[in-house]
Amino acid sequence: MSGDPRFQKTSGIEAFTGNELLLKGALEAGVGLITGYPGSPVSDVFDVISAEAPYLIERGVVAQIANNEALATARLNGARQAGLRALAIMKSVGLHVGADALAVGNLMEIRKPEGGAVVVVGDDPWNETTQINSDSRFLSRHLHMPVLEPSTFQEVKDWIAAAFDLSGASDLYLTYLLTTNQADGGGTVSVHSHPPLPVSNINPATLSSKNIVVTDTVLLPPQVSTREATLSDRLLRLRKRARELGLNQWHGPRRVRMPVGFVAAGLSYAYLEQTLKLLGLWSRTPILKLGVTYPIDPDDILELASHVEHLVVVEEKRGFLEEQIAHVLTN
Secondary structure (H helix, E strand, C coil): CCCCHHHCCCCCEEEEEHHHHHHHHHHHCCCCEEEECCCCCCCHHHHHHHHCHHHHHHHCCEECCCCCHHHHHHHHHHHHHCCCEEEEEEEHHHHHHCHHHHHHHHHCCCCCCCCEEEEEEEECCCCCCCCCCCCHHHHHHHCCCCEECCCCHHHHHHHHHHHHHHHHHHCCCEEEEEEHHHHHCEEEEECCCCCCCCCCCCCCCCCCHHHCCHHHHCCCCCHHHHHHHCHHHHHHHHHHHHHHHCCCEEECCCCCCEEEEEEEEHHHHHHHHHHHHHCCCHHHCCEEEECEEECCCHHHHHHHHCCEEEEEEECCCCCHHHHHHHHHHHC
């Protein structure tokens, strides 16, 4: 089989860029469809997909660029109904293009937990490679899409599977957020095997309109209000599954009250870890590392707050975590 042997390797250690890890992580997660529209900082992933096309075809994975992000989202809707794990990749501005389709599709309840729909969004917080420094977490919250933010390169790869798991468990689209330095950077990771695909381009599924549950999937009044009413329960299911997967992690002392503690996520957490290690404070400082940054788990926040005099939130530019944490602590 032609192509880069790193993507077919199923054990050991290999080096990848962040964009390459999106493909490797998707393969290890059992992805059936990869679509989206290229744009910085996640455009390189489509070059990688093109180079690995023979291997993807052999596995029955459909990987195609859509004409725009809205059409990529429409393909996610179809994949969910077939029980496929489907991934759409786009830049932050592209999330706006797909927002209408995402808002409607996210309210649908397919009830096929073996599938999942994940939207990888590449953010450029410092406006280095794209036209606007959007923070896609805010739009994701508006669309009722949970947000997962990996920190390390190992997480960038491994948490693709966790993202599908959370999406399937909650029956919601999930935003998988990477920033410029994560997408363009790289590192070594442990690699794993690629599971067989029960539904694929080789083993296609048959969808019949007579099996579609109109009240769950056709978003017209009055079904819209009914589906919206289930969002709170779906988010609770997501929170429960995130706890089971251990996506939020506590580092540092836990049994004594400390003068200061930190909350961080994504690449900001990596910056915080490096700084505290350079200062010799790493092992002496309580830190809550959030994987799921929307919705925040209030129990984790309240536990950390009970152990510190001052709680410091570290994030890039905009106070998305800070706003949620302030709400937890004052209500």
